[in-house]
Amino acid sequence: MNIHEYQAKALFEQFGVPVPKGSPATTAEEFINALAVLPEGPTMVKSQIHAGGRGKGVFTDGFKGGVKYCNSKAEAREAAAKMLHNTLVTKQTGPAGRKVQTIYFTAANKIKKEYYLAILLDRESSRPVIIASTEGGVEIEKVAHDTPDKIFKVFIDPAYGLADFQVRELVFKLGFNAAEGKNAAKLIRNLYRLFWETDASMVEVNPLVTTPDVEVLALDAKVSFDDNALYRHPEILALRDLNEEDPKEIEASKHSLNYIALDGNIACLVNGAGLAMSTMDIIKHFGGNPANFLDVGGGASKAQVAAAFKIILGDPKVKGILVNIFGGIMDCDVIANGIIEAVREVGLRLPLVVRLEGNNVLAGKATLAKSGLPIVSGDSMADAAQKIVKLVAA
Amino acid sequence: MSILVSPETKILIQGITGDFGGRHARLSLDYGTKVVAGVTPGKGGQVFEHAGHKVPIFNSVADAKHATGASVSAIFVPPPFAADAILECADAGLALAVAITEGIPIKDMVRVKRILQGHSTRLVGPNCPGIVTPGTGENSHGGCRIGIAPGYIHKKGHAGVVSRSGTLTYEAVYQLTVRGIGQSTCVGIGGDPVNGTSHLDVIRMFDEDPDTEGIIMIGEIGGNAEVEAARWIAAHCRKPVAGFIAGATAPAGRRMGHAGAIVGGEEDTAAAKIAIFKECGIEVAVTPSDMADALVRAAKANGVKLS
DSSP, X not given: OXXXXXHHHHHHHHTTOOOOOEEEESSTXXXXXXXXXXXXXXXXXXXXXXXXXXXXXXXXXXOBOSEEEESSHHHHHHHHHHHTTOEEEOTTTOTTOEEOOOEEEEEOOOOSEEEEEEEEEETTTTEEEEEEESOOSSOHHHHHHHOGGXXXXXXXXXXXXXXHHHHHHHHHXXXXXXHHHHHHHHHHXXXXXXXXXXXXXXEEEEEEEEOTTSOEEESSOEEEEOGGGXXXXXXXXXXXXXXXXXXXXXXXXXXXXXXXEOSSSEEEEESSHHHHHHHHHHHHHTTOOXXXXXXXXXXXXXXXXXXXXXXXXXXXXXXXXXXXXXXSSXXXXXXXXXXXXXXXXXXXXXXXXXXXXXXXXXXXXXXXXXXXXXXXXXXXXXXXXXXXXXXXHX | OOSSOOTTOEEXXXXXXXXXXXXXXXXXXXXXXXXXEEEOTTOTTOEEEETTEEEEEXXXXXXXXXXXXXXXXXXXXXXXHHHHHHHHHHHHTOSEEEEOOSOOOHHHHHHHHHHHTTSSOEEEOSSOOEEEEOOSSGGGTTSEEEESSOGGGOOEEEEEEEESOHHHHHHHHHHHHHTTOOEEEEEEOOSSSSOSSOHHHHHXXXXXXXXXXXXXXXXXXXXXXXXXXXXXXXXXXXXXXXXXXXXXXXXXTOOOSSTTOOOOSGGGSHHHHHHHHHHTTOEEOSSGGGHHHHHHHHHHHTTOOOO
């Protein structure tokens, strides 16, 4: 689960990670009160969406920049009015962009130097890793590629936690002076505590900055959480913003379905994540384009299949459907009946290819054939994928 | 022979009194697996009955092990309690813990994995379909089925299968069986980013196993476990290997069902992994329908006759 920058910064403050003074607003009327808590002078106006590249983003009405430096509060209010409820397109949002529902104002601090700091899980060692760099405010992937010697990594032993010597190592390598170093060490320790205690999957500060007053501040904040651990963090679950999620994905999650919308026109409905991914792949392999990832789970009940059909058909791009079920434990005949019931209920008008395999498959196929519905049967994944691609192209 | 478990292996089931654990305990008993104990704290002394089988239930893994000689546990307990269940297996000194549970917090697994470093217990999973070593009976009856895989699709033989995904494993096993190619052991290592046993761990076991003549390795986007295994295969493996990677069409940055199936950078895309597979001499299945045929091609190229 992702949260907004303003929410992440509130969390930072709670854990003793210094951030520039800031305040969010969701309506134009709130702008005045939000700005009132900030000092007079240069102010940053930041669109709050769950996507990176906001600064270089362009709004659909042509207004440029989802993050703006303004010389005064009055200027900030004008910029904010242009951003609020406007749709911001960045390289991470896709062409549709995201509607800005919240504006975050912050004091524009004087910056001495920019750094990069992140904490995430290193899969290879199965340990948290702190990644830091003297090159902040730019894309870290580019730094890693061009100047890997400017990236420092510290791996944390979960049996002990972040050790003081590791914090010192980072502080020395990043080249802070003594006064800054003391503040940076405290910030790093607190940021790690936040990462660990909230079950975060990633915390990224880009840039982390020093100021002429030897302050060390998190100028930006990006935090995502492990979905599996949200059950024990109700306070974090409360930060979820449904406006940032695809309504079809929200509906799917209500039925314990795993759905992700894609750009293509062939919908697929599959049991199991690996099989669902490879069903998308095989559609593409035979020249089609998958409209979604949809895993109905290893079991796949009748009710879930019906809910899945409704979600798929809610996508106007969809021109055909491929159902691929490997009924390992589940009886294929039960699944076939579920499909027929769902199809009758939603009144399907698109080509539908069903590939069933596994337990009691012959009875399942017979049930589909007897239904009188225009369901095309596929024998293997390859056969089924070729059939749906052909039907959609026709 | 086989790897990890044999038809003689005695298993216990943690969470046998739950719906999920109970259903699969019954299916394992039907398959002929030696399910000798159940563990549910507070229900010690009760008996799990199914089709004439009477499986005693214990309060702890240690009690179950002492009373029955079980050496392997299948863990079906809900996510908030699963890490503890794994640690209990390690404390009791079981040889193997197979965690089926999906949705365990990653932090819990980070800690569990660190603690297991000081123990002899091997963990397979979590979020995995389990392990099947097929038996010699009809529809491979009499084998060892730990977890949730459909037993009947297997056939006793000499192909080893290792995979992160459940249904994709069944797909591969089914393709093998209908072609008359049996399996030595099929291992689901799970779809989570932190797991107990890696592709490479299983590949090394297959390489050592005299009963395994060829290997299918099924991977997906995210992480570099498949790459690590492929490099080792290129340098050391004595057996033909076929591979498949799922997720070629997955968009970057989105979790595709499995917590671990996420493209984080250029190196963990399907295309990058497939390129490395090819470089390492692994016969790549072009589509998921091609997995068994890819193994047949790999075996043929290496002069191995899969029986």
